[in-house]
Amino acid sequence: xxQGHDVSMEAIALxxxxxxxxIYNAFATKEDLFVAIVEDSVDxxxxxxxxxxxxxxxxxxxxxxxxxxxxxMLDERAIRLKRILVATSAQHPRLGALFxxxxxxxxxxxxxxxxxxxxxxxxxAVADPMVAAEHFFGMMSSHAHLCTLLGVAIEPPxxxxxxxxxxxxxxxxxxxxxxxxx
Amino acid sequence: xxQGHDVSMEAIALxxxxxxxxIYNAFATKEDLFVAIVEDSVDxxxxxxxxxxxxxxxxxxxxxxxxxxxxxMLDERAIRLKRILVATSAQHPRLGALFxxxxxxxxxxxxxxxxxxxxxxxxxAVADPMVAAEHFFGMMSSHAHLCTLLGVAIEPPxxxxxxxxxxxxxxxxxxxxxxxxx
DNA sequence: GTCTATAATTGGATAGAC
DNA sequence: GTCTATCCAATTATAGAC
Numbered sequence: 001x002x003q004g005h006d007v008s009m010e011a012i013a014l015x016x017x018x019x020x021x022x023i024y025n026a027f028a029t030k031e032d033l034f035v036a037i038v039e040d041s042v043d044x045x046x047x048x049x050x051x052x053x054x055x056x057x058x059x060x061x062x063x064x065x066x067x068x069x070x071x072x073m074l075d076e077r078a079i080r081l082k083r084i085l086v087a088t089s090a091q092h093p094r095l096g097a098l099f100x101x102x103x104x105x106x107x108x109x110x111x112x113x114x115x116x117x118x119x120x121x122x123x124x125a126v127a128d129p130m131v132a133a134e135h136f137f138g139m140m141s142s143h144a145h146l147c148t149l150l151g152v153a154i155e156p157p158x159x160x161x162x163x164x165x166x167x168x169x170x171x172x173x174x175x176x177x178x179x180x181x182x
Numbered sequence: 183x184x185q186g187h188d189v190s191m192e193a194i195a196l197x198x199x200x201x202x203x204x205i206y207n208a209f210a211t212k213e214d215l216f217v218a219i220v221e222d223s224v225d226x227x228x229x230x231x232x233x234x235x236x237x238x239x240x241x242x243x244x245x246x247x248x249x250x251x252x253x254x255m256l257d258e259r260a261i262r263l264k265r266i267l268v269a270t271s272a273q274h275p276r277l278g279a280l281f282x283x284x285x286x287x288x289x290x291x292x293x294x295x296x297x298x299x300x301x302x303x304x305x306x307a308v309a310d311p312m313v314a315a316e317h318f319f320g321m322m323s324s325h326a327h328l329c330t331l332l333g334v335a336i337e338p339p340x341x342x343x344x345x346x347x348x349x350x351x352x353x354x355x356x357x358x359x360x361x362x363x364x
Numbered sequence: 365g366t367c368t369a370t371a372a373t374t375g376g377a378t379a380g381a382c
Numbered sequence: 383g384t385c386t387a388t389c390c391a392a393t394t395a396t397a398g399a400c
Contacts, residue, residue, distance in 0.1 A: 005269070083268055083269070085332055087268065089331065089333035090333065093332065097335075100329060100332060131348055134324060135321040135348075135352050137325075138320035138321045138324030139317040139321055141324060142323060142327070143286070143290070143320065145324070146282065146327070147278075149271065150267055150268060150275065150278030150279070150282060151272065152275060152278045166310075166317075170317050173356040174352040174353070175355075
């Protein structure tokens with residue numbers, strides 16, 4: 001995970017403090033080891049997104065989910081994992097799908113469920129909950145996501161709380177109760 | 183560009199119909215060739231984003247910029263280029279920055295300029311034009327962007343026009359003239 | 365089970381003829 | 383300038399001793 005997708009078995013054995021043959025006793029090929037490591041990393045890194053409290057204020061729920069999402073997205077381990085998944089997407093699209101489901105996909109589904117419930121209660125004007133959830137996360141994360149994957153510094157340096165607050169405010173203007181949907 | 187960042191000089195020479203030595207006569211190292219190819223590709227792929235007409239309706243300007251942005255983002259060549267930039271980000275962050283500036287960065291600056299002008303005219307309620315522009319592009323592209331990089335199929339298949347229309351509508355509710363900013 | 369030593373292959377780069 | 387043939391380093395995987 002530290003050295004990226006093209007790390008050698010030699011380097012892995014060195015870091016593990018064993019010889020190559022010891023690794024080959026546990027994994028038949030480098031591919032097998034790679035898949036096992038990535039699957040494990042996806043489990044470790046995509047920590048379960050807390051289910052929102054159905055009774056809480058939309059602004060508070062959005063802020064909490066938003067901060068969790070941004071923190072996960074900017075986590076150095078998560079960035080490394082995503083780079084590896086992108087670099088090997090041609091050989092292992094299944095691993096990419098695994099990450100999407102467990103990470104951003106889960107966050108999106110959780111928020112969409114909450115938005116649907118709030119729409120029924122009349123506290124939000126959300127026609128398509130999955131689209132609205134994507135709008136929320138997309139507003140916050142899009143630019144920073146690309147930059148972190150490319151190793152490009154974000155100017156000005158990202159302020160998570162501010163980004164979250166701006167996205168929450170914009171989302172509530174777009175999907176608040178008084179809004180006319182079309 | 184077809185085979186990805188780890189293509190061999192052998193394969194490149196074969197595709198070019200020459201021998202390796204012929205390539206080495208033009209480029210001192212594989213690195214040099216790589217940088218030249220990527221720089222050229224960035225130029226080719228990030229076609230100049232049309233400057234918005236200052237007088238046009240916000241909804242129409244947003245729809246045009248949105249469609250251009252989505253088309254560029256989903257272009258197969260652009261996806262391949264981005265994968266290569268991500269895979270080599272540790273060795274060549276400069277190339278990633280080049281792409282960001284020329285591609286999404288340019289689109290964002292163009293939209294931000296337009297939004298600032300419209301805010302002065304009172305047709306939009308935009309406090310921070312760069313943030314608002316990022317909100318617009320982020321709403322449309324975020325999820326699809328990650329999926330295309332990872333080679334994961336988007337379910338349901340993406341409908342550019344619909345995504346653009348939904349983002350334009352949400353943006354205008356959030357940043358339309360009647361909106362209360364905070 | 366683990367280690368050292370060693371295939372066997374690949375791939376970047378070069379030599380030397382034409 | 384271009385080609386063929388070759389060098390050399392790195393890397394995956396295995397053999398065989400302990």
